[in-house]
Amino acid sequence: MSAQTEIALKVTADRPPVRVFGEPVAPGLSIVPSVYADGRYGVGFLLAHEPSGCVLTAVPTCVHCARQAGARLAGFDWTRPAPQLITDQAVREAVTCSDLVTLLRGCASAYTCEIPEGC
Numbered sequence: 136m137s138a139q140t141e142i143a144l145k146v147t148a149d150r151p152p153v154r155v156f157g158e159p160v161a162p163g164l165s166i167v168p169s170v171y172a173d174g175r176y177g178v179g180f181l182l183a184h185e186p187s188g189c190v191l192t193a194v195p196t197c198v199h200c201a202r203q204a205g206a207r208l209a210g211f212d213w214t215r216p217a218p219q220l221i222t223d224q225a226v227r228e229a230v231t232c233s234d235l236v237t238l239l240r241g242c243a244s245a246y247t248c249e250i251p252e253g254c
């Protein structure tokens with residue numbers, strides 16, 4: 136898997152996508168920096184569906200927690216179009232499962248989470 140992939144991230148419905156570089160997790164799924172609609176960086180990282188540019192995780196986390204969340208979701212075929220993924224019950228359950236939500240909410244910000252040595 137390449138080191139980075141370019142993604143047209145949909146930040147708001149009424150503004151053009153923001154082009155960012157993501158860290159691939161699986162084909163079609165990447166970790167991306169949190170950005171505002173004007174392209175400024177926010178705090179933390181999110182998981183994004185590359186084909187649609189949509190963000191999967193509403194809560195930005197540190198990169199360590201984003202990688203953990205990505206690893207839990209890597210087993211699905213994220214190259215499918217968003218409408219197929221939205222109607223896939225297994226994908227919906229994985230994205231909304233309590234363990235994943237707890238992980239994401241537990242990481243209050245990119246500055247307070249403890250990143251393991253070597254990360």
Ligand SMILES: [Zn+2]
Binds near residue numbers: 199200249
């Ligand atoms: Zn974290």
